[in-house]
Structure formats: C-alpha cells, structure tokens
Amino acid sequence: MDSRPEAFGTARRHALRHLAALAAVAGATSLALPAAAQQAGMPQPDEKVEDTLKRLFGGRPMQPGGDRLKLEAPMIAENGAVVPIRIESDLPMTADNYVRNVYIIADKNRRPLNAKFTLTPDAGRASIATNVRLASTSDLRVVAETSTGALYEVKREVKVTVGGCGG
Amino acid sequence: MSVGQVRMRVPEKAKAGEVVTVRVLVTHPMQTMQYRDGKPVERNYVYINRVEATYNGKKVFEAETTQSVSENPLFVFPVKVDAPGIVQITFHDTEGKTFSGQAEIKF
Missing domain, CATH: 1.20.5 (Single alpha-helices involved in coiled-coils or other helix-helix interfaces)
Incomplete structure (x- = not known):
C-alpha cells in the first residue's frame, strides 16, 4: 500500500x-x-399505449370519428404542462343511445390514459373541454364509447416544445 | 389561492330544454412523479382522481382523472336543463380530501 x-x-x-x-x-x-x-x-403502472387500448377496449373495432366526433387541440403546444383540448360531438344523447364514456389517451405519456369522462343522457350533448399534460410530441387520441358499445376514435398529432410530465 | 378552491361559471339565464355549458376550475397542484434516467426519484401521489357533477341530484358528469391532467384543472361539460336548479360538483383527491362547489341556474 x-x-x-x-x-x-x-x-x-x-x-x-x-x-x-x-x-x-x-x-x-x-x-x-x-x-x-x-x-x-x-397511479396505474407505466404501460405502452397498445396495452392501454387493449385493457380498455379489448380489441373491439373503432370507427373513425369523422364529422361525428371532433377534437380541437393546438398544432404546437409550447408548454406540455397545459395543453387545452376540446371535444365536440353530435352523436345522439337519448336515453337508449348516448355517449357513455370519453377517453383521452396520449400515446407517449408514461400512463397513456389521461382521463376518462362519463356522461349521462342528462348531459344533453357530448362536448367536453379540459387541460392535459403531454410528455412529448405524440398522437393524442379521443375515444368515445356509446351505450350501445360502438367506439369512435379521433387522432391528432400535437407537437410539444417542452414536456409537461416532469424529469 | 388555496388548494381546493372551486370556481364555477354558468350562463346567467337558461331556457327549458337548453344544453348549458358549465365551466369549473379547481385549485390543486396535481403533482407529477419526477423521473431521472427513467427511474422515479420523487413520488408524488397527491392529485385529483375523481370528479362528480350532479344537477338537482341527478348525475350528469363524472370523470376519472390521472396525473396527466394539468395543474389547477379546468373542466367544461354540458348539462341539459329542464327546470331551474343547482349544479353541484365534487372533487376527490388521492389524500381523501374532497372539494365541492355549486352554482345556480336560473330561468
């Protein structure tokens, strides 16, 4: 030594x-x-978006939203911590056929399911707005599930300058 | 602003059968987990995970939220009004605290 x-x-x-x-x-x-x-x-453990979709919808076919379901989100979100989004839909809201659940899914977040909204026929119209966090530039999906089990999906890419989920 | 302060905005007047838009803002940190090199270094679990809204006691809107909802969350949702009444909203966070607010819709 x-x-x-x-x-x-x-x-x-x-x-x-x-x-x-x-x-x-x-x-x-x-x-x-x-x-x-x-x-x-x-919180849910980290998972891939494919697993989230499988867990929530079990591979049921989805129809493109088209004119019936619309998602308004910024093209470029400067701050991923606050991304305002708006969901508009003209799907029927009657007692036997209404939009029951609306899911917001961000593909590249650690836990892709951002929020799940549940509506009743008393809501009258399926239109919701909120602010979400996005970790990085990715597709943002909105899936509307009607009480009859039909799924409508709309997908938009949002570019994120600064991620909003920490570290 | 203190945590749990709820602010609501509804139209001043509504007509029977109209679908009104309710805007709700709640003050809450909605903490996120901090990561370094792919590993969580700070585990923060205080966030709102359930939201319920009723109109005259009937459920109109419910949400299950995660840490992916922004700080001081804003929710905008529709309510079909047939009679004047009160929109009541309740937020539940992961610490078991509840925050609520209400707004009156007049005809």
Whole structure:
C-alpha cells in the first residue's frame, strides 16, 4: 500500500466513494418501493399505449370519428404542462343511445390514459373541454364509447416544445 | 389561492330544454412523479382522481382523472336543463380530501 504512487491511492479512494454513493442510492430506491405501493390512490403502472387500448377496449373495432366526433387541440403546444383540448360531438344523447364514456389517451405519456369522462343522457350533448399534460410530441387520441358499445376514435398529432410530465 | 378552491361559471339565464355549458376550475397542484434516467426519484401521489357533477341530484358528469391532467384543472361539460336548479360538483383527491362547489341556474 505504502509503495503505491499517491495518485493511484487518490483515484482508488474516489472510486470507492462513488461506489458507496451508488449503493446508498440503490438501497434507498428499493426501500422506497414497498412504502409507495401501500399508499392509496396509486397511479396505474407505466404501460405502452397498445396495452392501454387493449385493457380498455379489448380489441373491439373503432370507427373513425369523422364529422361525428371532433377534437380541437393546438398544432404546437409550447408548454406540455397545459395543453387545452376540446371535444365536440353530435352523436345522439337519448336515453337508449348516448355517449357513455370519453377517453383521452396520449400515446407517449408514461400512463397513456389521461382521463376518462362519463356522461349521462342528462348531459344533453357530448362536448367536453379540459387541460392535459403531454410528455412529448405524440398522437393524442379521443375515444368515445356509446351505450350501445360502438367506439369512435379521433387522432391528432400535437407537437410539444417542452414536456409537461416532469424529469 | 388555496388548494381546493372551486370556481364555477354558468350562463346567467337558461331556457327549458337548453344544453348549458358549465365551466369549473379547481385549485390543486396535481403533482407529477419526477423521473431521472427513467427511474422515479420523487413520488408524488397527491392529485385529483375523481370528479362528480350532479344537477338537482341527478348525475350528469363524472370523470376519472390521472396525473396527466394539468395543474389547477379546468373542466367544461354540458348539462341539459329542464327546470331551474343547482349544479353541484365534487372533487376527490388521492389524500381523501374532497372539494365541492355549486352554482345556480336560473330561468
């Protein structure tokens, strides 16, 4: 040990310190996991958009929205943290055939399902507006599910300058 | 502004059978998880995950929201009004707190 050049010893100390720091971080992460899992209101785990669509709709065929379902969203969203969107639809809202659920799905968010809205015939018209967060430039989908089980989908690409989902 | 403050806007007057638009804004941080190198470094779970709205006690609108909804969320939804009444909205967050607001629709 004493015969080694001083520079070597310093390098080794630095390396050891880094290793120790890494180990501490790894330990903290593994300890944090079970605690987080116990908390109420856990978000869905990260998943791919294909899995989300499969989970929600189970591969049922979707019709293009066309004139019946429209999505208004900015072409370019400068701030991904607040992207105003508006959904307009002229689908019927009668007691036996109405738009029951409206899903907002952002393809590249960690959890693609942004929000699920449920309407009743008393709403009178299926038009909803809200602000969503988008992680990066991606397709934004809106799927309307009617009470008869028909699915209408509309898809638009939104360019995002600064992502809005943190880190 | 304090967390949970609900502000609502409805048309001043409505006609029977009209579909009115209700705008609701609630003050809430809607925290997101922070990531570094693909791993969560800060786990923040305080966000609104359920919204319910009724008109004269009848459910008209409901939402399940996630962290992908912006801070201080805004919701705009329709209500078909047949009689004058009160729109009541309730927000539930993951800490179990509820925030509510109401607005009167006159004829």
